[in-house]
Amino acid sequence: MMRIAVTGSMGQVATSLIEQAGRAFEIVLLGRRVFLLEDRKAVLSGLRAAKPDVVINAAAYTAVDQAEAEESLAVAINGEGAGNVAEAAATIGAPLLHLSTDYVFDGALDRPYREDDPPGPDSAYGRSKLLGERLVAERCENSVILRTAWLFSPYGTNFVRAMLALNETRDEVPVVADQRGNPTSALDLAAGLLAVAARAREDASPTLRGVFHMTNAGKASWADLAEAIFSEAAKRGRRATRVRRITTADYPTAARRPANSRLDCGKLRRAYGLALPDWRPSLAACCARLLA
Ligand SMILES: NC(=O)C1=CN([C@@H]2O[C@H](COP(=O)(O)OP(=O)(O)OC[C@H]3O[C@@H](n4cnc5c(N)ncnc54)[C@H](OP(=O)(O)O)[C@@H]3O)[C@@H](O)[C@H]2O)C=CC1
Numbered sequence: 471m472m473r474i475a476v477t478g479s480m481g482q483v484a485t486s487l488i489e490q491a492g493r494a495f496e497i498v499l500l501g502r503r504v505f506l507l508e509d510r511k512a513v514l515s516g517l518r519a520a521k522p523d524v525v526i527n528a529a530a531y532t533a534v535d536q537a538e539a540e541e542s543l544a545v546a547i548n549g550e551g552a553g554n555v556a557e558a559a560a561t562i563g564a565p566l567l568h569l570s571t572d573y574v575f576d577g578a579l580d581r582p583y584r585e586d587d588p589p590g591p592d593s594a595y596g597r598s599k600l601l602g603e604r605l606v607a608e609r610c611e612n613s614v615i616l617r618t619a620w621l622f623s624p625y626g627t628n629f630v631r632a633m634l635a636l637n638e639t640r641d642e643v644p645v646v647a648d649q650r651g652n653p654t655s656a657l658d659l660a661a662g663l664l665a666v667a668a669r670a671r672e673d674a675s676p677t678l679r680g681v682f683h684m685t686n687a688g689k690a691s692w693a694d695l696a697e698a699i700f701s702e703a704a705k706r707g708r709r710a711t712r713v714r715r716i717t718t719a720d721y722p723t724a725a726r727r728p729a730n731s732r733l734d735c736g737k738l739r740r741a742y743g744l745a746l747p748d749w750r751p752s753l754a755a756c757c758a759r760l761l762a
C-alpha cells in the first residue's frame with residue numbers, strides 16, 4: 471500500500487486526507503509534536519524515519535490577519551519551513567506535493583488566474599506562501615505545487631464553521647461582496663491530492679511537475695458563500711440569517727485580500743485528467759454534517 475507522510479496533523483487538509491484515504495492509502499501524520507517546519511534537522515530526520523513513498527506538506531501558518539503582525543514567523547514556517555520539507559523530500563528521494571494559495575495573487579486581473587500569471591501578494595501570508603513556492607521549486611525538482619483556495623470542511627477553522635456559529639445568534643451578518651474566489655471543499659481537495667500523489671509516484675514526467683491550480687468548480691463572493699451557508703441552515707430549520715452585502719472598505723481587516731482570486735484549473739485537467747466538482751453540492755454535504 472502506498473505510504474504518504476503528511477505534515478500538519480490536526481489541520482483541515484491533513485484531517486481530510488485521513489478521511490479520504492480510508493484503507494486505500496497509509497497516511498503517516500507528522501504534526502507539530504514530531505517536528506516544527508522551521509527545524510531543518512528535525513524535518514529531515516522525521517521524514518527519513520517515516521519512510522514515505524510520497525510527502526504532502528499540508529502544514530502552514532494560516533492566520534491571514536495575524537500574519538501582518540508576525541510576518542517573520544509566517545515566513546519561517548511557510549517560506550523557510552516549506553523549503554526544509556522540500557530539501558528533506560529531495561534527500562530521501564520522495565516526490566513532494568506542496569500546498570499554496572490564491573492569495574499569492576494581487577487580484578487585479580478580471581479573469582481566473584493561470585499558473586504562469588505573475589504573482590504579487592498584498593499580504594504577509596501571501597508573501598510567505600510565495601517564498602515557500604519558490605524554495606520548494608528550487609530545492610525539490612520532484613515536486614508538485616498545488617494552489618488551492620477558500621477551504622471549508624467539517625474540520626478546523628474555516629468560513630463555513632464561522633458562519634454557522636453566527637447563525638446561532640444573528641438575524642443579519644454583514645459580509646463582503648466584492649472579493650471573488652473559488653470556495654473549495656477540503657475533502658474534495660484531499661481526494662484530488664491522493665489522485666495526484668498516486669500518479670506522481672508512478673510517473674515522473676516533467677508535465678506532471680511544477681505549479682497547478684486545484685479548486686472546486688464555480689465561483690462566489692464571500693457574501694454569496696455566506697448566503698448559500700445560511701440557506702442550508704434554514705433548510706434544516708435553523709434561523710434564517712440574512713446577509714448584508716458590504717464592500718471591503720466597510721469591513722476593515724489587517725491583511726489586504728485579493729478582489730479576484732479565482733483560479734483557472736485547466737492545467738490540472740489537461741495534465742492529470744482531474745477536475746474537482748462544483749462547490750455547491752460539497753458545501754451542502756459539509757453543512758449537513760455540521761448541522762446534523
Ligand atoms: N485554509 C484555507 O482556506 C487554505 C489553505 N491553503 C493552504 O493549504 C494548506 C493546509 O491548510 P489548512 O489545512 O487549512 O491549515 P490549518 O491551519 O487547518 O492547519 C495547518 C497545520 O499546520 C501545522 N503547523 C502550523 N505551524 C506549524 C509549524 N511551525 N511546524 C509544523 N507544523 C505546523 C499545524 O499542525 P498541528 O495540527 O500538528 O498543530 C496545523 O494543524 C496550507 O499550506 C495552506 O496555506 C491554501 C488555500 C486556502
Ligand SMILES: Cc1cn([C@H]2C[C@H](O)[C@@H](COP(=O)(O)OP(=O)(O)O[C@H]3O[C@@H](C)C(=O)[C@@H](O)[C@H]3O)O2)c(=O)[nH]c1=O
Nearest residue numbers: 532534571572619620621629632644645646692721727
Ligand atoms: C467572518 C467574516 C468575514 N468577512 C470577510 C473578511 C474577509 O474579507 C473574508 C474572508 O474572511 P476569513 O478571514 O474568514 O477568510 P481568510 O482567512 O481570508 O481565508 C483565506 O485563508 C487562507 C488560509 C487562504 O489561503 C485563502 O484561500 C482564504 O481561504 O470575509 C466578512 O465580510 N464578514 C464576516 O462576518
